[in-house]
Amino acid sequence: MSATSSPDVSALLAGRHRILVTGGAGFIGGAVVRRLLRETEALVFNLDKCGYASDLTSIEGVLAELGPRALSPDGQSRHQLLRVDLTNAEATAAAVRQADPDLVLHLAAESHVDRSIEGPGAFIASNVNGTFHLLQAVRSHWEQLPAERRDTFRFHHISTDEVFGSLGPTGRFSETTLYDPRSPYSASKAASDHLVNAWHHTFGLPVVLTNCSNNYGPWQFPEKLIPVVILKAAAGEPIPLYGDGANVRDWLYVEDHVDALLLAANRGELGGSYCVGGHGERTNQQVVEAICILLDELKPTGAPHSRLITSVTDRPGHDRRYxxxxxxxxxxxxWQPRHNFEEGLADTVRWYLEHQRRC
Incomplete structure (x- = not known):
């Protein structure tokens, strides 16, 4: 852990008391909700369709931990679940009216590339149409706010580095990188980014946009690389590795991402975008081998876990490097990341080993 401290979230909110988080039962959204509940007195409205990758367990644990602090002054829970699918325009508008937010953090999205290849329609419906419905509902809400609340209102759209396409062996993505999405998932997220920017320039909606690198950490649904490898290796099952394993990703610990999101949402330049990466470039092969080494130490009965690594056919359109x-x-x-990759990965491996039954 570095000496960098996490931001003072209550100070960042600066009077924004009603927070709407879309996708708050997901991996990154759940981390945002937990931070807001622990470190502020805000009312958090969690808009989530509660799909296959949703999990409220961690939030329920925080509410139990907070005791009386989990309640607002009028006695209601500070966490309000709004079970809504953004593809339903009327339900989305009703949820925004109920939340009456001062700040919206839009994380809800279909996000697994493999699933987008198998069924792209769900990604267009959720990421493109869903974002459109949310923007329309939020725009209507914002335009009707009293002047004081209207002036401090913000809409933060959380996106991905995958919208920029694939890098060669050198260079890094930045805010000026041209969009070049290569998968149905990244194309749907690129479209949603463009919608958010259009609603800012056309209608004046006060937006901020961030594009992040690959997140990892506790509570991630076990379909992404790191939890898949940990759980399969721990169970003594073959560890799938796409192609030659040389695809490079920039790994970002989820709590460091939450720091960045809260800073950008509250203090970022309106109409601006920010790229968030963890200084954690690794090939997939390096990530898998690092997990195996950690498991050799933490679960030596299965060592060497690297014997389980199995090459599988690469997926279509697999971007080479981010x-x-x-x-x-x-x-x-x-903003600076507070975790380096080695520290964050070790914490993550230990967490999954302790929570295997949940997974």
């Missing part, structure tokens, strides 16, 4: 240049968010907002 890397993020976070200079802007570091320089303007003072």
């Amino acid at each position: 890397a993020i240049d976070p200079t802007r968010i570091s320089g303007e907002l003072g």
